[in-house]
Amino acid sequence: MTESKIKLTEQKGAESEITCKIIDGSPIPTFTINEQHKIVHWNIALESLSGAKREKVVGTDRQWVAFYTEKRPTLADLIVDKTSIAEIEQYYQDKGKKSSLIDGAYEAEDFFPQLGENGRWLHFMASPVKNNDGEIIGAIETLQDVTERRHMENRSRLYVQQITKAQEEERARIARELHDELAQSLLLLTQGLDFLTSTEEEKLSGEPLIQSLEKLHSQAIGALEDLRRCVQDLRPPILDQLGLLATLEWMAEDLTQKYGLDIQVKMIGSERGLPTEIELLLFRIAQEALTNTRRHAEASHAWITLEFGDDEIVLAVNDNGKGFKLPEQGDFTSMGKLGLAGMKQRALLANGTIEMKSTPGRGTSLIVRVPRDTP
Numbered sequence: 001m002t003e004s005k006i007k008l009t010e011q012k013g014a015e016s017e018i019t020c021k022i023i024d025g026s027p028i029p030t031f032t033i034n035e036q037h038k039i040v041h042w043n044i045a046l047e048s049l050s051g052a053k054r055e056k057v058v059g060t061d062r063q064w065v066a067f068y069t070e071k072r073p074t075l076a077d078l079i080v081d082k083t084s085i086a087e088i089e090q091y092y093q094d095k096g097k098k099s100s101l102i103d104g105a106y107e108a109e110d111f112f113p114q115l116g117e118n119g120r121w122l123h124f125m126a127s128p129v130k131n132n133d134g135e136i137i138g139a140i141e142t143l144q145d146v147t148e149r150r151h152m153e154n155r156s157r158l159y160v161q162q163i164t165k166a167q168e169e170e171r172a173r174i175a176r177e178l179h180d181e182l183a184q185s186l187l188l189l190t191q192g193l194d195f196l197t198s199t200e201e202e203k204l205s206g207e208p209l210i211q212s213l214e215k216l217h218s219q220a221i222g223a224l225e226d227l228r229r230c231v232q233d234l235r236p237p238i239l240d241q242l243g244l245l246a247t248l249e250w251m252a253e254d255l256t257q258k259y260g261l262d263i264q265v266k267m268i269g270s271e272r273g274l275p276t277e278i279e280l281l282l283f284r285i286a287q288e289a290l291t292n293t294r295r296h297a298e299a300s301h302a303w304i305t306l307e308f309g310d311d312e313i314v315l316a317v318n319d320n321g322k323g324f325k326l327p328e329q330g331d332f333t334s335m336g337k338l339g340l341a342g343m344k345q346r347a348l349l350a351n352g353t354i355e356m357k358s359t360p361g362r363g364t365s366l367i368v369r370v371p372r373d374t375p
Contacts, residue, residue: 029143032129033076037061040138049145050115067112067122075106075126076139102127109146121150185223192216236283244279245271248286248304259294262301269308278370281346282315285354288343289317289366297321297364315368323358343368 029046033039038061042054050066057063063074073081075096078088088096088106096108105127113119123146129138196212239247245267252263274282286304293299299321307314340356343366347354352370 029145030140031063031076032138032140033061033063033080034138035080035136037063037077037080039063046143049120049143067115069114074141075108075124076141079104079106079126079128079139080136082136099125099127101125104128111150116147119147120145121147182223182226185219185226189216189219189223192219235280239279239283240276243271244274244282245306247279247283248306251283251287251290252304255290255294261290261294261299263290263304264301265304265306267306267308272308272372274313278313278350281350282313282368282370285343285346285366285368286315286317292340293317293319293321293364297323299363309372311372313370313372315370317366318363320363323360323362323364325360326356326358 026043027045029049030041030043031039031046032041039058042052042058046066047053052066057065063076064071067074073083073091075088075092078091085098085106092108092110095110096106099105099107102125105125107123107125109121109123111119111121115122122143124141124143126139126141128136129140131137192212192215196209196216236247236250238250245265249265252265255261256263290302290304293302297319299319302317302319305314305316305318307316344354347368347370350370352368355367355369356365358364
């Protein structure tokens with residue numbers, strides 16, 4: 001062997017060693033197979049993901065064992081066999097597709113129930129390894145654990161579904177109120193006007209006329225109050241006119257009059273104007289918190305504190321109700337606590353944070369912090 005060939009062989013050996021170290025040191029779970037479907041590389045990250053040790057699988061064609069309960073081709077095997085996209089789709093149905101990044105590569109996403117305690121979602125991509133003549137001599141497959149992303153997507157879908165349901169229920173409630181109260185008041189008002197206009201002229205004078213007009217006037221005022229209540233439920237005009245603090249005080253007084261829940265509102269610091277959308281988000285959080293207090297807490301007292309600091313706005317809502325056990329991971333949506341989930345989402349929209357504390361028998365505390373420089 002000539003000296004140049006020896007150097008070339010040494011160079012290729014060094015390059016192969018570097019390649020092995022790169023694959024092994026990659027944080028992305030990866031394995032490679034040759035054209036005989038034998039495992040050539042099985043890196044540390046894949047050991048951690050699958051639980052299968054490299055010394056047990058390298059040199060074998062048991063790459064399937066980490067993902068399936070019985071032997072079947074992996075995506076890398078299908079690449080080596082030059083399987084058509086139609087055949088690949090038979091294995092992965094609508095979960096697999098051609099990669100837009102690498103020619104001849106495919107990617108898919110699927111759930112593997114045997115991985116971990118509760119199974120894992122994996123996104124995986126396999127691409128061919130070719131020699132200098134362009135012939136496929138193996139395949140490399142990388143995997144990514146996307147379980148958390150999938151769970152978030154599922155929670156988001158559930159949240160959207162439940163929010164949509166809640167919106168429809170609220171629309172139905174408002175429609176009932178408009179029909180049962182406002183529509184009825186307007187109907188009585190119309191009937192009263194019809195009576196006056198159809199009555200003989202000589203009877204449209206004196207005390208009977210005055211009494212009829214006073215009755216119609218009262219009915220008109222009642223209809224107006226019904227309309228104002230519906231408008232306030234949708235969006236209190238006072239929020240745009242007088243700001244967040246005045247709106248919180250109005251809400252507290254309204255709930256006290258309607259339900260007997262004693263609510264105190266306190267301000268710390270000097271009130272400053274906030275962007276309208278931030279005031280609305282904070283108001284909705286307080287509104288939802290007090291709705292939960294009224295409906296579920298069996299509380300007699302509640303306190304709202306609005307603190308204007310130099311760097312942040314702090315909204316705190318506390319009650320002396322029965323409290324409840326908070327979920328350990330704060331996953332309110334999966335527990336069906338959509339009101340709490342909605343408050344958390346609103347705080348995030350304001351670039352803020354929300355802290356919730358509750359102990360059975362010792363009430364509930366909610367603290368929202370929003371930066372003053374929120375755009």
